[in-house]
Amino acid sequence: MKIGIVCYPTFGGSGVLATELGLALSDKGYEVHFITYEQPVRLTQSFHPNIYFHEVKVPTYPLFDFPPYESALASAMVNVIVNQKLDILHLHYAIPHASAAYLARQILRKTGADIPFITTLHGTDITLVGKDATYTPVVTFSINESDAITAVSNNLREETLRSFEIEKPIHVIPNFVDVKRFHQSDKNHFKKMLAPDGEKILVHVSNFRSVKRVPDVIKIFAKVKAEVPSKLLMIGDGPERQKVEDLARTMGVYDDVRFLGKQEQISEILSIADLFLLPSETESFGLSALEAMACNVPLISSNSGGLPEINVEGQTGFQSNVGDVDDMSRNAIHILNDETRLLQFKKAAIHQARKFEKSRIIPMYEKLYCEVIKLYNEAKVANPCRK
Numbered sequence: 001m002k003i004g005i006v007c008y009p010t011f012g013g014s015g016v017l018a019t020e021l022g023l024a025l026s027d028k029g030y031e032v033h034f035i036t037y038e039q040p041v042r043l044t045q046s047f048h049p050n051i052y053f054h055e056v057k058v059p060t061y062p063l064f065d066f067p068p069y070e071s072a073l074a075s076a077m078v079n080v081i082v083n084q085k086l087d088i089l090h091l092h093y094a095i096p097h098a099s100a101a102y103l104a105r106q107i108l109r110k111t112g113a114d115i116p117f118i119t120t121l122h123g124t125d126i127t128l129v130g131k132d133a134t135y136t137p138v139v140t141f142s143i144n145e146s147d148a149i150t151a152v153s154n155n156l157r158e159e160t161l162r163s164f165e166i167e168k169p170i171h172v173i174p175n176f177v178d179v180k181r182f183h184q185s186d187k188n189h190f191k192k193m194l195a196p197d198g199e200k201i202l203v204h205v206s207n208f209r210s211v212k213r214v215p216d217v218i219k220i221f222a223k224v225k226a227e228v229p230s231k232l233l234m235i236g237d238g239p240e241r242q243k244v245e246d247l248a249r250t251m252g253v254y255d256d257v258r259f260l261g262k263q264e265q266i267s268e269i270l271s272i273a274d275l276f277l278l279p280s281e282t283e284s285f286g287l288s289a290l291e292a293m294a295c296n297v298p299l300i301s302s303n304s305g306g307l308p309e310i311n312v313e314g315q316t317g318f319q320s321n322v323g324d325v326d327d328m329s330r331n332a333i334h335i336l337n338d339e340t341r342l343l344q345f346k347k348a349a350i351h352q353a354r355k356f357e358k359s360r361i362i363p364m365y366e367k368l369y370c371e372v373i374k375l376y377n378e379a380k381v382a383n384p385c386r387k
């Protein structure tokens, strides 16, 4: 099977998941074609003979204040589908990928070269951006035009059905983790450098957007540090970073916080962590938290969105109401100040992460691809002139 994957190539969770999916499918012998404007971040780490990358170029012109990426993407889809003889297109993040795929499919119907497309909803394409009235009609239409729709958590599925008039079933296929790559490895030399006096290490990973409530991470850490000797590692970058660094200075904890910026070898850093902090306003799944759990790291999170589907209260960590920094820090201290308890939470975290191991989840996508292609081709034979 030849599969086209369309995603954002950046550090965002949807791009990471799409890339991991492509890698896993290529390992299983499928030919995978990424169509996006840049090489996806996790694709750059090694060479994979079954993986192809097609760069979407968006030429500029003095008339364009906003170069038309969606048109360039639809044209790239048409070319790749025809030239590479793809069987199916899998879009990650509805905007603008689903509407571009709809356009590409309409263009290809003229010659009978059209193929089906699946849209995977990841989170903010529904909960934030998609709900914006500017986009709603196009998002609703293009989701409904998808040949199958998936969501990464039950919560996101329900949220989508509440917010949009969806006429088709939404399949829940949760995000996954590759536990062979994400596991605790011996990085004690790092630990000694970063926490020379045996301090506990807390970690936060995100794109530092306001939805992540990164200032809460600093506030939680300040309270934890007052009770338990600890250090905080901040991984990632984004619009809130400066504000958060300033807050760490104002709160007098800056010397114990390391802002590491964007990192590719996240599992090495997670290997020395004792606790992961994710106090997000909304989080459809929390892939970064799952990757942390796979590295034996328990989770202090908010209880928003799909987080309760991965963080088992009192076992893999704790959940609090959004913004309840006091409760989050109390829970963090409870886990960190007792070595036996910390070890129990760490064991529960890896146990829970294994439920989302890639070998359990990838077959769900393979099954869906086969079903969709079969139904699509049957309908095409029955009605070759459909519009």
Ligand code: GMT
Pocket (backbone or CB within 6 Å): 012, 013, 014, 015, 017, 093, 122, 123, 124, 125, 127, 152, 175, 206, 207, 211, 282, 283, 284, 285, 286, 287, 288, 305
């Ligand atoms: O918020 C991010 O980290 C980026 C965003 C994206 O779409 O790239 O992530 C969303 O998709 C991830 C992968 O499915 C989920 O794990 C995140 O929970 C989700 N983010 C939000 O819902 C805020």
